[in-house]
Amino acid sequence: MFSQRTLxxxxxxxAALLLTSAAHADTYEIKLPPELSSSPRLCDYAPCSExxxxxxxxxxRKGQPSYVEGYRDDAGQKTKVGYVMLSxxxxxxxxxxxxxxxxxxGMDTAGKFTGVKILKHSEPILLLGIPESSLVKFNNQYLGxxxxxxIEIGKSRPEENLIGLDAITGATVTVIAQxxxxxxxGTEVAKQVGILKPxxxxxxxxxxxxxxxxxxxxxxxxxxxxxxxxxxxxxLKGDGRPYMDLWFGYLNQPTIxxxxxxxxxxxxxxxxxxEGEHAIFIIRTAGMDSFKGSxxxxxxxxxxxxxxxxxxxxxxxxxxxxxxxxLAAAGxxxxxxxAIFIIRGxxxxxxxxxxxxxxxxxxxxxxxAKTFANFDREYWLADSYLEGGRxxxxxxxxxxxxxxxxxxxxxxxxxxxxxxxxxxxANRDRLVRRSSHKNKWRVNAFKYTGWLLSIGFVGFQAMAQxxxxxxxxxxxxxxxxxxxxxxxxxxxxxxxxIFIIVTVFVWGRGLFxxxxxxxxSLSELLYKLGRACGLKRFxxxxxxALHDRLKGLKYAIFFGLLAVSFFSMGLAEKLAExxxxxxxxxxxxxxxSWPYTLFAGGLLGLSIFTERPFCKYLCPLGAxxxxxxxxxxxxxxxKDECTKCKACAKGCGSLAIDTKGNIDQRECMLCLDCMVLxxxxxxxxxxxxxxxxxDKAGQPLTPIDARGYFIPIHPAPAxxxxxxxxx
Amino acid sequence: MTLADRNELRQPSxxxxxxxxxxxxxxxxxLWPWGSGAQxxxxxxRLAGFGLAVAATxxxxxxxxxxxxxGAIIGWWFGWSVLEVFVxxxxxxxxxxxxxxxxxxxxxxLMDMLCYVSFKNLLIGASLFLSLKAMGLLQL
Numbered sequence: 001m002f003s004q005r006t007l008x009x010x011x012x013x014x015a016a017l018l019l020t021s022a023a024h025a026d027t028y029e030i031k032l033p034p035e036l037s038s039s040p041r042l043c044d045y046a047p048c049s050e051x052x053x054x055x056x057x058x059x060x061r062k063g064q065p066s067y068v069e070g071y072r073d074d075a076g077q078k079t080k081v082g083y084v085m086l087s088x089x090x091x092x093x094x095x096x097x098x099x100x101x102x103x104x105x106g107m108d109t110a111g112k113f114t115g116v117k118i119l120k121h122s123e124p125i126l127l128l129g130i131p132e133s134s135l136v137k138f139n140n141q142y143l144g145x146x147x148x149x150x151i152e153i154g155k156s157r158p159e160e161n162l163i164g165l166d167a168i169t170g171a172t173v174t175v176i177a178q179x180x181x182x183x184x185x186g187t188e189v190a191k192q193v194g195i196l197k198p199x200x201x202x203x204x205x206x207x208x209x210x211x212x213x214x215x216x217x218x219x220x221x222x223x224x225x226x227x228x229x230x231x232x233x234x235x236l237k238g239d240g241r242p243y244m245d246l247w248f249g250y251l252n253q254p255t256i257x258x259x260x261x262x263x264x265x266x267x268x269x270x271x272x273x274x275e276g277e278h279a280i281f282i283i284r285t286a287g288m289d290s291f292k293g294s295x296x297x298x299x300x301x302x303x304x305x306x307x308x309x310x311x312x313x314x315x316x317x318x319x320x321x322x323x324x325x326x327l328a329a330a331g332x333x334x335x336x337x338x339a340i341f342i343i344r345g346x347x348x349x350x351x352x353x354x355x356x357x358x359x360x361x362x363x364x365x366x367x368x369a370k371t372f373a374n375f376d377r378e379y380w381l382a383d384s385y386l387e388g389g390r391x392x393x394x395x396x397x398x399x400x401x402x403x404x405x406x407x408x409x410x411x412x413x414x415x416x417x418x419x420x421x422x423x424x425x426a427n428r429d430r431l432v433r434r435s436s437h438k439n440k441w442r443v444n445a446f447k448y449t450g451w452l453l454s455i456g457f458v459g460f461q462a463m464a465q466x467x468x469x470x471x472x473x474x475x476x477x478x479x480x481x482x483x484x485x486x487x488x489x490x491x492x493x494x495x496x497x498i499f500i501i502v503t504v505f506v507w508g509r510g511l512f513x514x515x516x517x518x519x520x521s522l523s524e525l526l527y528k529l530g531r532a533c534g535l536k537r538f539x540x541x542x543x544x545a546l547h548d549r550l551k552g553l554k555y556a557i558f559f560g561l562l563a564v565s566f567f568s569m570g571l572a573e574k575l576a577e578x579x580x581x582x583x584x585x586x587x588x589x590x591x592x593s594w595p596y597t598l599f600a601g602g603l604l605g606l607s608i609f610t611e612r613p614f615c616k617y618l619c620p621l622g623a624x625x626x627x628x629x630x631x632x633x634x635x636x637x638x639k640d641e642c643t644k645c646k647a648c649a650k651g652c653g654s655l656a657i658d659t660k661g662n663i664d665q666r667e668c669m670l671c672l673d674c675m676v677l678x679x680x681x682x683x684x685x686x687x688x689x690x691x692x693x694x695d696k697a698g699q700p701l702t703p704i705d706a707r708g709y710f711i712p713i714h715p716a717p718a719x720x721x722x723x724x725x726x727x
Numbered sequence: 728m729t730l731a732d733r734n735e736l737r738q739p740s741x742x743x744x745x746x747x748x749x750x751x752x753x754x755x756x757x758l759w760p761w762g763s764g765a766q767x768x769x770x771x772x773r774l775a776g777f778g779l780a781v782a783a784t785x786x787x788x789x790x791x792x793x794x795x796x797x798g799a800i801i802g803w804w805f806g807w808s809v810l811e812v813f814v815x816x817x818x819x820x821x822x823x824x825x826x827x828x829x830x831x832x833x834x835x836x837l838m839d840m841l842c843y844v845s846f847k848n849l850l851i852g853a854s855l856f857l858s859l860k861a862m863g864l865l866q867l
Binding site for chain 2: 232478552555566626627628630631633634635636637638639640641642643660661662663666
């Protein structure tokens with residue numbers, strides 16, 4: 001049996017052999033001890049002293065979410081010097097790979113970051129393209145920064161109190177995610193230990209009402225909310241039941257409180273609450289586990305649920321728990337677990353939106369390692385339950401939106417480029433009719449402009465070169481955890497892919513591959529430059545028969561990568577180095593080890609002598625796009641005479657016209673040379689023949705119709721002398 | 728015309744159906760790889776293909792019930808796709824030329840059929856996969 005393990009065993013050394021000079025990736029997909037995420041003694045399994053210099057001993061995990069305290073030994077006296085936290089204890093923000101970067105973070109008692117250490121990552125770009133040291137360098141920018149500062153990727157803006165961090169070129173999504181991880185982790189711990197004070201919000205005031213809404217009414221107006229967690233969300237096997245099916249709501253609001261608890265129950269609860277305290281209820285109507293937590297002990301905290309309001313979080317201890325004896329609202333569902341929790345934090349206000357958060361652990365099926373995962377549901381009292389209605393709340397832009405706003409100009413320019421090229425191609429009939437085989441500038445002006453912009457602006461400046469690795473990453477994300485935010489974080493690539501998908505189905509792969517792919521454009525530009533520099537006599541095309549055999553290679557590479565990705569995404573990403581894109585645009589030819597530079601340089605060098613060798617024979621992305629090109633809607637035109645005439649085929653740089661005169665749309669780069677010939681009455685043999693015949697016969701040259709022929713001349717019947725006279 | 732050689736043009740197995748009947752025929756044409764009548768293909772290939780299609784369906788059901796891993800179903804799907812290429816080349820050796828709403832078909836080369844079957848089955852597989860995952864019947 002050819003098992004997965006056998007395949008891995010065979011492929012792994014092969015990849016290692018191929019990639020001996022790969023950057024040393026110390027923490028890529030490394031197997032971490034399971035105790036790292038479960039043991040109370042975090043620092044027995046993690047190098048805590050490396051991120052908190054000066055600390056010689058560490059406490060056990062404490063707090064919710066958890067952290068450890070680090071101490072210095074001062075002549076037998078322990079002095080607290082700071083805190084160490086494991087990012088996956090606090091947040092589940094995934095990076096580009098869809099998996100989190102497991103980071104150990106140190107912070108001193110003043111809230112300044114003292115150390116950052118990557119323990120594990122799954123970022124393919126850091127495996128081969130960009131040295132892992134870049135991420136270390138990126139993380140070092142946090143050292144000495146205060147956790148409460150406004151730190152973001154990009155330029156510093158002192159007028160907005162914004163501290164900017166230099167991104168890693170070509171790994172923007174990874175560092176955006178890493179910044180969120182750093183700031184979320186640091187903030188959570190800083191708030192728990194009192195470094196960051198909670199925001200004090202104005203308290204809600206409630207209107208008096210005699211209404212007695214039913215359960216259905218309360219659900220409809222949002223006073224009771226529903227939070228469902230599926231077992232699959234936690235990596236568990238499902239049996240049709242939800243893992244957690246919770247209903248919750250705010251009880252201090254008199255109309256809601258009385259409807260849910262009854263008048264007496266509400267009065268009794270309110271009598272227990274001191275000023276500034278709030279009560280919420282939670283019931284579990286179905287589920288596989290307890291929301292209170294099985295490991296709860298007296299004096300401890302409930303570690304499965306918490307309330308978050310903006311950046312403040314509120315956890316519950318045993319003294320914050322009150323029994324819920326029953327629900328009075330008509331139509332309330334049956335439940336098997338219930339609680340009333342009291343929020344005692346001063347910063348909480350029911351006038352503003354808040355979230356109930358269920359804190360879970362996602363289990364990795366392969367490694368059995370647990371990673372933190374949270375699920376939340378927003379709650380905000382309706383206008384009618386608040387005196388004066390809901391206050392105005394300005395929600396901060398999500399990170400991806402900030403990126404889009406920061407790059408608005410670049411995005412705008414890119415969209416103009418894409419639309420411009422698409423519009424030019426859509427008008428190809430006009431352009432090729434105005435061109436001739438000797439003068440194609442009307443077509444080439446657009447195409448060459450597209451090339452230059454795609455090489456300079458898209459490739460080198462914006463680094464938006466599409467790659468097969470993105471296809472594989474999407475595939476993986478689709479299987480495991482799809483997050484739009486992740487892909488929206490790289491706007492140019494996101495827009496490019498939408499454009500590619502649409503145009504492949506409308507016109508085929510040629511518009512992207514032939515007009516806009518940065519590497520393809522560079523490759524063909526070198527060929528054209530070689531010709532212009534007098535190297536034409538050295539330029540060659542492979543014989544058609546050999547070309548027909550070799551063109552299948554790229555499909556084999558694509559299917560090979562796809563197959564390997566099912567077994568090992570990391571290995572597939574390594575093998576995807578067959579694309580020289582990272583070397584050429586992301587990292588730079590001179591910044592990589594010599595095998596990569598030699599490979600990319602060799603392909604570009606070969607491109608001077610033969611047209612697009614990589615695109616024709618090796619490009620897995622081209623192969624992936626060629627397949628749906630089989631079903632493109634609009635192809636190039638052919639005439640009946642094309643079956644015998646080889647004029648177009650002879651000039652086809654893509655070698656895409658077969659012996660029967662048909663165009664292989666999968667191989668066609670839409671250069672439009674054959675379409676120029678199609679309407680050129682001096683170059684297209686059937687047209688030229690007809691032109692000569694008419695010239696000889698003294699007949700006029702009528703316009704050429706859409707089928708590529710002169711409009712036929714139909715002699716009108718001669719009018720009689722009588723008709724002539726009458727007219 | 729996007730084809731130079733008109734000898735490449737083919738008539739689909741469902742002939743000249745129109746309207747809803749055409750849509751239904753198109754759907755059947757994509758989902759049912761075996762030809763009929765003169766285009767029926769060899770009986771042995773037909774039987775082998777039918778057997779494998781049943782096995783692939785069972786594999787999907789087993790996966791949905793949690794008895795097969797995702798890797799196994801991908802393997803089955805791949806195996807079935809390979810056979811479907813040969814079944815179609817034998818019984819329905821054509822692919823559409825031009826827009827999906829058009830009625831122009833051409834003779835399918837091996838590469839045409841590989842592209843058609845793999846892309847079609849990728850879409851069907853993805854739809855099934857996402858539906859099963861959304862219903863909580865498939866886990867990875």
